[in-house]
Amino acid sequence: VTFIDFNYSSSVSAMIYLNGNWNYIGPPGFSNALSSNCAITSYQNIPYIIYRDGAVANKSTVRYYNSPVSVDELVNTISTLNIYPNPVKEILNSDIECFNCKIQISNIFGQILSESNAFPIDTKAFSNGLYFIKIENQNDVIYQKFIIQE
Numbered sequence: 001v002t003f004i005d006f007n008y009s010s011s012v013s014a015m016i017y018l019n020g021n022w023n024y025i026g027p028p029g030f031s032n033a034l035s036s037n038c039a040i041t042s043y044q045n046i047p048y049i050i051y052r053d054g055a056v057a058n059k060s061t062v063r064y065y066n067s068p069v070s071v072d073e074l075v076n077t078i079s080t081l082n083i084y085p086n087p088v089k090e091i092l093n094s095d096i097e098c099f100n101c102k103i104q105i106s107n108i109f110g111q112i113l114s115e116s117n118a119f120p121i122d123t124k125a126f127s128n129g130l131y132f133i134k135i136e137n138q139n140d141v142i143y144q145k146f147i148i149q150e
Contacts, residue, residue, distance in 0.1 A: 002038040005029050012038045012051045087149035092121040104134045
């Protein structure tokens, strides 16, 4: 279930009911801004959360967790990542430095389309549309969405 969490400044939280307990999917209040109109769906047991994001002029934001939600493990790391330009035409950059990172680009169906270990990332081979980036290192997992638009 997704909801506007008044305990976290009216930002979005998501929870799952497992083994008689409610557990957060990701950190509580992960939208970091006043948000509304939230919904959750899943594809291949991976939860996707969409909401009207007050941090980006009330545009829609989609967050997802790259591992299936299961009884044994919840993925709970979402952070903010500044990627640019967004929308992108050819080359995607970021404001973070990656040392020993694993960077994955996936489509809205969760299919991994590209893997690399550094920025910039060449996006010329991708069609117009919504994509997700996952950056993973020893201490953190960061997710973000971006659009390719020629």
